[in-house]
Amino acid sequence: MISEQLGYSIDRTFYWTDSASVLRYIANRNLRFHTFVANRLAVIHEATQVDQWHYVNTKQNPADCASRGMAITNFVRHSLWLNGPDFLWKAESEWPSFPQDTTMTVDDAEVKKMVNTIPTVISESCDGMERLMASFSDWSKLKRITGWLMIAMDNLRLAVKWTRQIKIAIESYETDPLTCERAVEDDVMKDKNGIVPNTSQEWKQVAVNFYRKWNYPFCLGALDGKHVAIRQPCGTGSEFFNYKHFFSVVLFALTDADYRFLYVNVGSTGRSGDAGIFRTSSLLQAMQNQSLDFPPPENTPVSDTKCNYHIIGDDAFPLRPDLMKPYPHKNLEHAKRIFNYRLSRARRVVENSFGILANRFRVFLAPIALEPDFVENLILAACCLHNFLIENQQQHL
Secondary structure: OHHHHHOOOOOOOOEEEOOHHHHHHHHOOOOOEOHHHHHHHHHHHHHOOHHHEEEOOHHHOOHHHHHOOOOHHHHOOOHHHHHOOHHHHOOHHHOOOOOOOOOOOOOOOOEOOOOOOOOOOOOOOOOHHHHHHHHOOOHHHHHHHHHHHHHHHHHHHHHHHHHHHHHHHHHHHHHOHHHHHHHHHHHHOOOOOOOOOOOHHHHHHHHHHHHHHHOOOOEEEEEEEEEEEEOOOOOOOOOOEOOOOOEEEEEEEEEOOOOOEEEEEEEEEOOOOHHHHHHOOHHHHHHHHOOOOOOOOEEOOOOOOEEOOEEEOOOOOOOEOOEEOOOOOOOOOHHHHHHHHHHHHHHHHHHHHHHHHHHHOHHHHOOEOOOHHHHHHHHHHHHHHHHHHHHHOHHHO
16 A cells, blocks of 8 residues: 555565564464464464564664654654664664574463363263263252253154155155145145034134133134235236235134134135125135034123123124124223223234244245145145144144
């Protein structure tokens, strides 16, 4: 930079320091230094050669004039600062010589101490529990570590099992994809709009879990829809464009208190609302035909008033004896506000289910570049895997 500013061509460059220790550090490339010194030496070795460095006595070092402090009146007239040391005006042979002894010892404060490691093999055999007991003197810590190891072993076994099953599924899909798609629709989810609970007792168990976990009685599931973002299909115009201003297909689902999908309806276009999808769904048809075997009304936990078992939803859904929605949010009495809070807290499980699904299968976090038919199969498969993981990983919820 100095050469460029002055416009001179510099043939040789010399570097000066009044520290003999620094010169020894620069001259030694075999020893290992602590991080700070090692980083500085790496920069020096990359930009300069060892023979460019020279020693200057402290009294002849003009840098000390600035670093050690001096009155400004003396500083502007100081010969050493303005003209440099006297030896620079002499022949190079008369310059101060490089210290003769550049060797260093491992006792230097900046040299890393060498640690010799000797590998040993213990021939005495002992089982894992004995080794654990010998490693920890605290009984509580030993129990905690043993518990974590047992959980890790269980997870490894599950991972191996799932890996084998996924490998078999992939091989089966490559052999006969149509059969695998029908298996997803027919065997796992019953059909695209299938209902998992088949008896009144199973529905009661769903309600018991809602009451135990979310303090809301007689609830048979939470109902809502999720817009799954997709790329705009060719020739569809605004058919898949939703009110959130992106293209989507709708996953319409009913979930239980453990975030499992009891019912899914996939494939409605983004412009469809939750109420419209529900109005044309097989779920509403089955509810109207009373073919779902909902339990009969029972007394509430705090009174003799009978209450219907019902599904819960938000304001978009119609109010029915078997479908409950919150009160309108205007001038509500205290009891109604409490009811809205309880219902909204229980209904939130379906939104949580969508969140778990999207974060577990990251393909749902960005627009899916597939045709709508393939997106439907993708969503159905993800819902099946979601339920499988919920049932086999209860400890992670």
